Amino acid sequence: MPKSLPTIELSGALCCPPVAAGVVSDDDALEVALRLKALADPVRIKLLSLVLAAGPQGTRNIDLARELQLTDATVSHHLGQLSRAGLLLATRQGASTFYAADRLALGALVTVLDPNCC
């Protein structure tokens, strides 16, 4: 990674032609790759499944940290990665922040990668 990857806005919905539909542009490849990067970590996969299991109400940092046996700082880092990639929705409620999965965003990412999509 000699040329450092640019930091781009990912919170919007991913919308680009499926990877199997033809050769993707550099920009689209970057968008897809950055979102995948956000997901390409075992802790974040578990995190996502925990958040999905919690339903639309979401889960708090501290509960996830307890479940994953990690510090709240580390969990905050991972939640930030997923949120910046547009995969989580965060809602403050008093002193707590509840994180819920953005199923539409995850679905969009999956669709772009689906080899049987077209």
Next chain:
Amino acid sequence: MPKSLPTIELSGALCCPPVAAGVVSDDDALEVALRLKALADPVRIKLLSLVLAAGPQGTRNIDLARELQLTDATVSHHLGQLSRAGLLLATRQGASTFYAADRLALGALVTVLDPNCC
């Protein structure tokens, strides 16, 4: 990544319950994450789309290198990552190696991530 991720066999087909179906085990999270890691790079996304576009016959290292403006060594590295993750099928033919996309493997990965799968 202080605890280095273990190196595990990924060439077989991914087979684990969807992430949305419940909390995934540590082992399953690792399997999914490692395969996603193999895909989470803009060059490899373009690579995959080029290989998919080439059809079942596949493409050669050198042609991909020319298309991507990278050295053959770098392309070889990326092809290795994707192959080890089970996403590419390599077949030698004389002095050349043809790489084709393993659509089933990619489909399996996509299915595991699909939030609407269950």
Next chain:
DNA sequence: TCCATACCTCGACATACGTCTAGCTAATGG
């Protein structure tokens, strides 16, 4: 007001990773 709780941010550390050059092996063609 004061303390506890939940969360975030910052800095540091070790490790992983993308890219290149150089050099090797193996197949092809004269």
Next chain:
DNA sequence: CCATTAGCTAGACGTATGTCGAGGTATGGA
């Protein structure tokens, strides 16, 4: 047999990343 071509491997380089401890900020309750 030699030259060329395709591909891989090894090593080096700079950068990115996961984790933690420490400390800050805001909310809520006694």
